[in-house]
Amino acid sequence: xxxxxxxxxxxxxxxxxxxxxxxxxxxxxxxxxxxxxxxxxxxxxxxxxxxxxxxxxxxxxxxxxxxxxxxxxxxxxxxxxxxxxxxxxxxxxxxxxxxxxxxxxxxxxxxxxxxxxxxxxxxxxxxxxxxxxxxxxxxxxxxxxxxxxxxxxxxxxxxxxxxxxxxxxxxxxxxxxxxxxxxxxxxxxxxxxxxxxxxxxxxxxxxxxxxxxxxxxxxxxxxxxxxxxxxxxxxxxxxxxxxxxxxxxxxxxxxxxxxxxxxxxxxxxxxxxxxxxxxxxxxxxxxxxxxxxxxxxxxxxxxxxxxxxxxxxxxxxxxxxxxxxxxxxxxxxxxxxxxxxxxxxxxxxxxxxxxxxxxxxxxxxxxxxxxxxxxxxxxxxxxxxxxxxxxxxxxxxxxxxxxxxxxxxxxxxxxxxxxxxxxxxxxxxxxxxxxxxxxxxxxxxxxxxxxxxxxxxxxxxxxxxxxxxxxxxxxxxxxxxxxxxxxxxxxxxxxxxxxxxxxxxxxxxxxxxxxxxxxxxxxxxxxxxxxxxxxxxxxxxxxxxxxxxxxxxxxxxxxxxxxxxxxxxxxxxxxxxxxxxxxxxxxxxxxxxxxxxxxxxxxxxxxxxxxxxxxxxxxxxxxxxxxxxxxxxxxxxxxxxxxxxxxxxxxxxxxxxx
Ligand SMILES: [Cu+2]
Numbered sequence: 001x002x003x004x005x006x007x008x009x010x011x012x013x014x015x016x017x018x019x020x021x022x023x024x025x026x027x028x029x030x031x032x033x034x035x036x037x038x039x040x041x042x043x044x045x046x047x048x049x050x051x052x053x054x055x056x057x058x059x060x061x062x063x064x065x066x067x068x069x070x071x072x073x074x075x076x077x078x079x080x081x082x083x084x085x086x087x088x089x090x091x092x093x094x095x096x097x098x099x100x101x102x103x104x105x106x107x108x109x110x111x112x113x114x115x116x117x118x119x120x121x122x123x124x125x126x127x128x129x130x131x132x133x134x135x136x137x138x139x140x141x142x143x144x145x146x147x148x149x150x151x152x153x154x155x156x157x158x159x160x161x162x163x164x165x166x167x168x169x170x171x172x173x174x175x176x177x178x179x180x181x182x183x184x185x186x187x188x189x190x191x192x193x194x195x196x197x198x199x200x201x202x203x204x205x206x207x208x209x210x211x212x213x214x215x216x217x218x219x220x221x222x223x224x225x226x227x228x229x230x231x232x233x234x235x236x237x238x239x240x241x242x243x244x245x246x247x248x249x250x251x252x253x254x255x256x257x258x259x260x261x262x263x264x265x266x267x268x269x270x271x272x273x274x275x276x277x278x279x280x281x282x283x284x285x286x287x288x289x290x291x292x293x294x295x296x297x298x299x300x301x302x303x304x305x306x307x308x309x310x311x312x313x314x315x316x317x318x319x320x321x322x323x324x325x326x327x328x329x330x331x332x333x334x335x336x337x338x339x340x341x342x343x344x345x346x347x348x349x350x351x352x353x354x355x356x357x358x359x360x361x362x363x364x365x366x367x368x369x370x371x372x373x374x375x376x377x378x379x380x381x382x383x384x385x386x387x388x389x390x391x392x393x394x395x396x397x398x399x400x401x402x403x404x405x406x407x408x409x410x411x412x413x414x415x416x417x418x419x420x421x422x423x424x425x426x427x428x429x430x431x432x433x434x435x436x437x438x439x440x441x442x443x444x445x446x447x448x449x450x451x452x453x454x455x456x457x458x459x460x461x462x463x464x465x466x467x468x469x470x471x472x473x474x475x476x477x478x479x480x481x482x483x484x485x486x487x488x489x490x491x492x493x494x495x496x497x498x499x500x501x502x503x504x505x506x507x508x509x510x511x512x513x514x515x516x517x518x519x520x521x522x523x524x525x526x527x528x529x530x531x532x533x534x535x536x537x538x539x540x541x542x543x544x545x546x547x548x549x550x551x552x553x554x555x556x557x558x559x560x561x562x563x564x565x566x567x568x569x570x571x572x573x574x575x576x577x578x579x580x581x582x583x584x585x586x587x588x589x590x591x592x593x594x595x596x597x598x599x600x601x602x603x604x605x606x607x608x609x610x611x612x613x614x615x616x617x618x619x620x621x622x623x624x625x626x627x628x629x630x631x632x633x634x635x636x637x638x639x640x641x642x643x644x645x646x647x648x649x650x651x652x653x654x655x656x657x658x
Contacts, residue, residue, distance in 0.1 A: 041076065065098070074092060075579075091109065093107070104122045127588055128327065129165060133165065151201070161189060162196040170320040174216075184208075186205060197407075199230050202222045203224065203315075204317075229454050270290075270398065270417045272288065274400060276368065276402070279332060280326055284302045296541075300473045302415075304331065307326050308323070310565075325411070332353075335404050338367055343370070352366070352367060374399055401414045409434075411430075420652060425639040437457065438450070454627070479612070484504070484527065485519065489502065511605050515573050515602070527544035528574075529646070537649060544642070547617070549638045551620025564596070572617055617640060621636065
């Protein structure tokens with residue numbers, strides 16, 4: 001939701017300096033010894049990032065203060081890839097920001113020939129919040145007389161506070177005027193504590209305009225005591241610590257079964273590429289499963305295409321809090337190094353990620369992603385009732401993961417590949433609840449009307465919506481989308497005992513009619529299939545989505561945020577593939593006009609049958625905080641699964657060795 005705190009940041013920088021020295025040597029060796037040319041889908045390496053920055057800086061088109069909110073490789077055109085026309089030309093996309101003009105510019109750079117290919121100004125569009133902006137916003141706030149006075153009135157020394165920076169969220173007309181760079185600062189007490197998020201100085205919100213280097217507005221809205229019963233998260237603050245458990249070893253004693261070739265992964269019968277996007281973090285490309293001797297394509301690309309986290313607290317110090325964590329903060333920008341045995345099991349392979357710097361200094365390289373095998377419990381089993389013979393296979397899963405910290409919250413995603421051809425997307429939510437100061441120290445009503453999690457702290461109800469974009473190419477690009485509803489047959493002549501129920505499939509024919517909602521009564525689900533590719537039983541090969549946790553938005557339908565986050569209106573959308581349609585909302589949603597993203601993609605209501613289709617799935621977590629989630633929230637796991645439906649002719653895991 002918000003800034004990368006200084007503590008974490010300095011830890012990362014320290015880690016990075018160490019990592020960089022260690023990382024340089026293998027990189028050098030690789031470049032010297034027969035490393036294959038990078039795939040056009042591979043991320044930019046450090047050298048390429050540096051080249052992009054120098055081409056842009058030396059182009060004469062920008063001021064010396066420019067910032068680099070996004071630098072990544074340009075995704076090859078899908079039509080070129082399908083036609084086998086993709087070359088190893090390395091082209092980069094950069095979103096460049098002119099801070100004094102508040103102007104964002106899209107730039108394409110030909111890295112090999114060191115030249116700018118295109119240049120497009122995006123007036124009025126705000127970039128994601130930059131790390132260096134946190135510092136500049138803080139210094140404006142710290143110098144503000146009204147803010148200093150407000151602290152003095154509360155008897156707080158300004159040395160004892162931490163100012164956290166947010167994208168503006170809900171904005172007034174004055175704040176939306178182009179040419180400004182609006183950010184908001186929230187003040188927390190950090191005296192004697194590492195976990196300042198536990199001690200909000202409630203009601204203080206300072207809004208700054210970084211383009212004009214000034215404080216835009218100052219709000220001092222609530223007089224509530226600063227919570228005293230804060231708790232840090234370290235062992236020293238939580239004595240007595242439970243006795244340590246005896247070790248549980250997770251090892252691949254003979255090495256793992258994962259083949260890593262650049263950014264291509266092969267494991268069991270799976271093959272796919274991964275990429276680390278500055279905004280969307282891990283992306284999967286060309287996800288295939290071997291059926292017989294051939295790999296069959298399932299997904300051309302899959303990624304987390306946007307998030308929004310609206311908070312339900314009253315008052316304007318809370319109504320602005322609506323974080324688009326992908327487009328406003330960047331999950332790949334707020335990434336941090338993973339630790340073996342902590343973030344990931346000890347048998348994991350850590351993967352290098354190149355994270356460009358906002359200021360255009362040298363990019364940092366650290367282990368921001370990981371891949372590992374884990375035990376998946378029983379895959380299948382049957383015990384013969386007559387003689388007790390038992391056939392059983394144990395499941396192994398492949399997990400590709402990253403974790404990111406956006407202010408108080410920590411998010412991660414596991415892409416989990418199963419031996420039965422299914423994929424699970426596990427989203428992890430942890431970190432510190434967004435805390436609100438309150439006068440209450442005891443719950444004022446028996447039914448728990450306030451989500452009081454600590455004396456003088458409530459954690460307002462909020463929702464987390466995740467929008468996944470899945471460009472299915474089920475054994476080819478021409479696919480059909482369908483909805484399945486189970487219908488119970490009315491009792492009568494042909495159903496005398498009233499026990500018959502059957503699935504009914506409806507083909508979703510147009511983009512507008514393919515905006516669909518959940519229906520528990522009909523066990524509704526959706527699938528995408530290829531009518532031109534059938535399995536041995538003449539079923540068209542397909543894949544289905546199995547939803548898990550569900551939520552409907554509680555933001556008012558007229559809300560500015562809800563209109564910017566149109567993707568939350570329906571859990572399922574299908575669109576016809578377009579190269580430029582990659583985000584659930586506007587790519588940079590902070591100041592984007594209403595209705596961009598999915599509502600705009602479907603405005604032309606294209607026909608869907610037998611087209612290159614993209615499935616968009618939004619699921620939500622309605623989070624009503626509990627004291628058990630304080631002072632830190634245990635990981636809440638949520639997500640969904642993709643399952644083969646008629647993709648295979650029989651159980652694809654039947655021939656696994658015992
Ligand atoms: Cu939450």
